[in-house]
Structures are given as structure tokens and as C-alpha cells.
Amino acid sequence: MPDPRPISTLVFDVNETLLDLTTVEPLFQRVFGNADVMREWFAELILYSQALTLSGRHTPFGALAGGVLRMTASNKGVQVSDEDVKELSTRIGGMPAYADVKPGLVALRDAGFRLVTLTNSAPSPSPTPLEKAGISDLFDRHFSVADVSKYKPHPATYQMVADELGIELSDICMVACHLWDTIGAQSAGCMGAFIARPHNSVLIADDVPQPDIIASDLGDLAAQLGPFRPAKP
Missing domain, CATH: 1.10.150.240 (Putative phosphatase; domain 2)
Incomplete structure (x- = not known):
């Protein structure tokens, strides 16, 4: 785990990380x-x-x-x-959210983190998949890679989020159950938090960045991110 430093924003992958x-x-x-x-x-x-x-x-x-x-x-x-x-x-x-998602998001939001999503899926009309899953309102913003016409883990996808929010990449922690997503985010300058969903594991090999945090679910992530809470204004 890296040395604790304030992180303002958690960027969540959607498909399989939040939705089942x-x-x-x-x-x-x-x-x-x-x-x-x-x-x-x-x-x-x-x-x-x-x-x-x-x-x-x-x-x-x-x-x-x-x-x-x-x-x-x-x-x-x-x-x-x-x-x-x-x-x-x-x-x-119409995929539902995992059982840990809503309480985990509430805990992370209450801890002071800004929550946004970044998905490979194109924007959709309301009701969106996150609205159907009952968790859309827990996020401040929703981003799609369609806006840069590049899929994750291209650096431009993470940079787009930072630019739109007016923050640095170092202010972001990418949360995903896909290691290729955390590798991309970390290589761009973000923290990476890996959620160990079924059929998803870390890859141990030379020069493969390991996630800064490995969590069993979003509740576990909230507990581990305690030292990285944003500084109070």
C-alpha cells in the first residue's frame, strides 16, 4: 500500500465491478x-x-x-x-448491483470522497443501467469512454475524467475488478484499487503494477481507504 495521502475522487468501473x-x-x-x-x-x-x-x-x-x-x-x-x-x-x-455496492458507496461518500463512474459503455437514455440498479444518485458524475472514442485502459480515458473535474490524476483512485483497468489507471498516474469479484484475480509477473489496494468488496475498500480520506476544508 502506498504512503497515505489525501485522495479526493474515486472513479468506479461499472460492468462487473458495480453491476453483476x-x-x-x-x-x-x-x-x-x-x-x-x-x-x-x-x-x-x-x-x-x-x-x-x-x-x-x-x-x-x-x-x-x-x-x-x-x-x-x-x-x-x-x-x-x-x-x-x-x-x-x-x-x-438491466444488471443489478452487487449486495455490497450500495452500502459501500454510502460509506465512501460519507467519508468525504467524491464518487464518479467511468465505463466502456456508451451513454444511454434514462433509465440508465445505474438508475435501474438504484445507485445512480450516489455518484456526482458519470463518464463514458465514448467521449474520447478510446476504450480503457488508454491513458486518455482517465485524463478525460481528471480534466472534466479539474483535478490531477494523482487525486484519483480507480476502482475496478479488472486488473487491466487498474494497470492503466496506475500507469497514467492514479492510484488503483482492485475489487476481487469472482473470476477476477491479480496477475503476478515482472513489471506488472500491482494494485495499491486489494479489497474483497466495497465495504472492505471503505475500511482500507480510511487513511486516504480527503482533507477537511
């Missing part, structure tokens, strides 16, 4: 006969989002998610209909 991605599994069980294919699809979705950014291209996350679903089905010799793709979008847009 496992609620998408019934679609994969029905289409593929195996709910575990969801993990393969999601890993490919992240891979191709990052490949597009590295190639200087951008496709909206929802369209990419549907395309990767079709690609995964083709690779497995399975037919996917337009209705299946529509169901995927509906399920992603």
Missing part, C-alpha cells in the same frame, strides 16, 4: 448450452475493444458486444438470432 455480470449467463446457457461461455465472450469483448483503440478505431460498446456474441457463436458452430443479440443488450442494460 452473472445475470447475463442465462442467455449463454440457452444459446450455447453452457453458461461459462459468457466468460469467453466477455474476455473477447474486452480484447477487441482494446484492439480497436490500439488501431485508432472505435465502435460503440453495445454494437461490439453483439458482434462478439455472433463471432463466438460462429466459432462454436451455433446460430445466434437478432432476438438473441437484443436479449443480450436488454440483460446488460
